[in-house]
Amino acid sequence: METKTQLVQAFGLTLSETDAIAIKQELLNLYESCPMHSFIDLNFTSSKKGYQGCLLIRSQRFNLNINAFGAQPLEVFEHLLAKAKSHLKSWKESRFTNSQLIESY
Numbered sequence: 001m002e003t004k005t006q007l008v009q010a011f012g013l014t015l016s017e018t019d020a021i022a023i024k025q026e027l028l029n030l031y032e033s034c035p036m037h038s039f040i041d042l043n044f045t046s047s048k049k050g051y052q053g054c055l056l057i058r059s060q061r062f063n064l065n066i067n068a069f070g071a072q073p074l075e076v077f078e079h080l081l082a083k084a085k086s087h088l089k090s091w092k093e094s095r096f097t098n099s100q101l102i103e104s105y
Contacts, residue, residue, distance in 0.1 A: 010073070012046035019074050026081055033088050035059040042080070044073050055080040062091055 008015075008023060015023070027040055034040070038059040045052045050069055053076035057064040064087050068079035 008042045008044075010044045013044060013051065013073065015044070015073055019077075022074065023077050026077070030057075030081065030084060033085065035062045038062070042077070044076065051076050053077055053080050055084055057084060057088075061095075062088075064088075 008020070008027070023042070027042065031038065031040060034057055036059070038057055041054075041056040041058075043054045050071050051073050053068050053070075053073070055064075055066045055068075064084060066080050066083045066087070068076050068083070070076040070079060
């Protein structure tokens with residue numbers, strides 16, 4: 001199995017153990033959809049208006065930086081996760097469509 005790097009940081013808040021476990025499991029699942037040798041960073045910050053999350057996925061062929069806001073950290077993460085999955089799906093569709101076109105010539 002590939003080496004995975006996932007960094008989850010929380011600034012100004014403490015994630016519950018249940019939320020932390022759920023988030024880490026979803027990050028493992030997300031990693032499986034990412035390009036090879038990807039790095040995933042997830043940061044949460046607390047403010048007067050709620051929580052902000054930033055999800056960063058980096059690889060040689062794909063880079064993504066997503067931000068989301070919400071009332072609870074898990075809610076923010078769910079928005080980030082949905083956006084990341086959508087971007088990865090679009091990237092894969094365009095990548096494989098382009099490579100198939102090139103191979104057909």
